[in-house]
Amino acid sequence: MDQLERLQGDLSFVRGALDTSTRSKSPSALYFLWAAIILMGFALVDFQADLVPEYWAVAAPAGFFASAYLGWRHARRIGQASAADGRRHLLHWGAVLVVVALAALLGESRAMPSGTLHTVILLLLSLGYFTAGLHLDRSFLWVGLLMGAGSVVVTVVPLYAWTTVGIALAVSLTVAGMREGRSREATT
Amino acid sequence: MKRPLEVGSDELPLVELDDVLQHRARIGAAVLLARHDRLSFSRLKVLLQETDGNLGAQMRKLEDAGYVAVRKEFQNRRPVTWYGLTAKGKRALEQHLAGLERLIQQARRAPE
Numbered sequence: 001m002d003q004l005e006r007l008q009g010d011l012s013f014v015r016g017a018l019d020t021s022t023r024s025k026s027p028s029a030l031y032f033l034w035a036a037i038i039l040m041g042f043a044l045v046d047f048q049a050d051l052v053p054e055y056w057a058v059a060a061p062a063g064f065f066a067s068a069y070l071g072w073r074h075a076r077r078i079g080q081a082s083a084a085d086g087r088r089h090l091l092h093w094g095a096v097l098v099v100v101a102l103a104a105l106l107g108e109s110r111a112m113p114s115g116t117l118h119t120v121i122l123l124l125l126s127l128g129y130f131t132a133g134l135h136l137d138r139s140f141l142w143v144g145l146l147m148g149a150g151s152v153v154v155t156v157v158p159l160y161a162w163t164t165v166g167i168a169l170a171v172s173l174t175v176a177g178m179r180e181g182r183s184r185e186a187t188t
Numbered sequence: 189m190k191r192p193l194e195v196g197s198d199e200l201p202l203v204e205l206d207d208v209l210q211h212r213a214r215i216g217a218a219v220l221l222a223r224h225d226r227l228s229f230s231r232l233k234v235l236l237q238e239t240d241g242n243l244g245a246q247m248r249k250l251e252d253a254g255y256v257a258v259r260k261e262f263q264n265r266r267p268v269t270w271y272g273l274t275a276k277g278k279r280a281l282e283q284h285l286a287g288l289e290r291l292i293q294q295a296r297r298a299p300e
Binding site: 018076 | 212215216219220223224225226227228229230231232235236237263268270288291292295
């Protein structure tokens with residue numbers, strides 16, 4: 001049975017290698033990019049609310065395309081390219097972008113007051129990040145949970161609630177990005 | 189390319205496995221390439237924990253069997269070798285894994 005044991009050993013080694021390769025990691029730059037976009041966008045709600053729709057109309061799609069580019073560059077840099085993985089990320093974040101844009105239209109059509117709309121968008125983003133954490137990249141899980149908690153904070157705290165939530169999200173994304181960078185250094 | 193694996197027991201019928209894929213690094217590379225479209229030599233080296241020389245030799249065997257396709261390119265003026273699994277390699281891997289599965293199932297059924 002020596003040969004059989006060797007085969008089982010080989011298969012378990014291969015499974016380990018496969019697990020390591022599929023532990024999907026996003027590039028640190030992507031976390032830092034969204035930390036900056038979110039911090040700026042959330043602070044605008046408190047300080048310059050009239051600019052919020054214009055800001056997100058530009059920043060969200062620009063961030064989406066920049067993220068796609070960063071993901072592609074990262075795949076080439078680490079030497080691991082998977083069209084299926086790329087498609088999954090694009091579909092997930094593309095769907096989040098479309099849903100948020102459609103929700104924003106509700107604000108434009110006055111179907112929803114802007115204060116409520118901002119909270120609804122935060123909840124949608126929370127769901128988007130949380131499901132990304134479940135299915136794509138575990139680091140997004142905590143960001144999603146934090147966003148969910150943030151949607152409660154902005155309805156309860158009267159002053160600078162959006163800025164506070166924005167800072168918390170930016171810090172959590174920055175920390176996640178730094179941890180990502182460190183764990184990659186350890187495995188490459 | 190295929191030969192029966194001798195498992196050293198009369199209770200276990202012989203199962204056909206692919207010779208080329210019977211090396212840990214080679215089956216590892218084939219499985220990884222089946223999951224990802226393209227992997228660079230250095231990424232494979234990290235994932236399979238192999239040395240340059242050994243991995244190079246194993247990948248050459250996969251290449252000679254027509255199981256992997258190689259593409260060389262320059263990234264930031266540094267040469268990068270990319271590997272991808274061919275249709276032939278994919279078929280061979282599927283058959284090999286099915287053979288392994290049968291073998292392990294039979295071994296589990298066989299009396300001690």
